[in-house]
Amino acid sequence: MFSMNFDNLPWLVYIGQIVDILLVTYVVYKLIMIIRGTRAVQLVKGIAAIFIVWFVSSFLGLSTLEFITRQTATFGLLAIIIIFQPELRRGLEQLGRSRLFSSRSISKNEAIQPTIDALMKASVYMGKRRIGALISIERETGLNDYAETGIAMHANVSSELLINIFIPNTPLHDGAVVLKNDKILAAGCYLPLSEDSSISKELGTRHRAALGVSEVTDAITLIISEETGAISLSKRGTLYRELTKEQLRDLLEQNLLKAATTSDNRWQWGGKKDG
Structure with a gap:
């Protein structure tokens, strides 16, 4: 009877190793996507620093430092679970809700274009x-x-709803609105204030909050001044002030549409650019 001895086929081992590497890479990628924009990013940096010190101290024979870092890594795991329990819970919930090979950019343009129109209006x-x-x-x-x-x-984005949220003396007007694609996730939100001492003194809390969130995330933030009515936009620590309608649409499309590849400076600025 014909039989095949798979032990003599080393290519099976190679395929297994490749699959193993791909699976680990995918899991690491999904974990990175989950923790981006949260406090857990700083946690990961701290853990990496501890393990680097542990490795270096072990390599150089620094026994006392190696003992301290080893104990820190051992008992720090329990502290991490306790301190970052909300982030861990949210991460597991996201893994449970997501499909295995889902893509965040599917039909992104179709979802974002109506959002841009609503933001403009x-x-x-x-x-x-x-x-x-x-x-x-x-x-x-x-x-x-x-x-x-x-x-x-978790409401659909519309210009009417956005305007209604920010009408003075309403319950939600004094915070930020957070959008994701074509949805309003929440209103009345608190954003981190920028601590940059070079920011113009004429800018208020809204502008500082917009700059603050742009310094720690890649989000873009719109600001409407209550004093002057000027429209501004923050991106990656830079504040684009006193935008015209055309400039605002240009920036929104460049930064939100999937296929946008043009530069922020393809037209001459009529307003001010801080940062």
């Missing part, structure tokens, strides 16, 4: 009437940490 309306507003739009870095500080909405 709402911004122009509020700017003319000097209605203060702060709207942060999620890109790759998650904004769930900031959305959880406000009132959950």
Whole structure:
């Protein structure tokens, strides 16, 4: 009877190793995507620093330092579980909700284009009437940490809803709105204030919050000044001030549409650029 001895086929071992590497890479990638934009990023950096010190001290024979770092790594795991329990729970929930090979960019343009139109209409309306507003739009870095500080909405984006949220003396007008694709995740959210001492003194809390969140995430944030009605946008620690309608649409499309590849400077700035 014909039989095949698979022990003599080393290519099976190679395939197994390749699959193993691919699976580990995928798991690491998903973990990175989950923790981006959360406090867990700083945790990972701290853990990496401890293991680097542990490796170096072991290699150089620094027994005391090696003992300290080893004990820190051993007992630190329990502390990590306790301190970062909300982040761990949220990460497991995301893994449970997601499909195995889902992509965040599927039909992104179709979802974002109506959002851009709604943002344009709402911004122009509020700017003319000097209605203060702060709207942060999620890109790759998650904004769930900031959305959880406000009132959950999970509503479809519309210019009418955005305007209504920021009408003065309403319950949600004094915080930020967090958007994700075509959804309003939450309103009345708190964003981190920038501590950059070089920021112009004429800028208020909204502008500092917009700069603050742009320094720690890749989100773009719209600001409508309550004093002047000027429309501004923050991105990666830079504040683009006093935008015209055309400039605002240009920036939104460049940064939110999947196929956008143009530069921020393809037109001449009529306003101010800080940062």
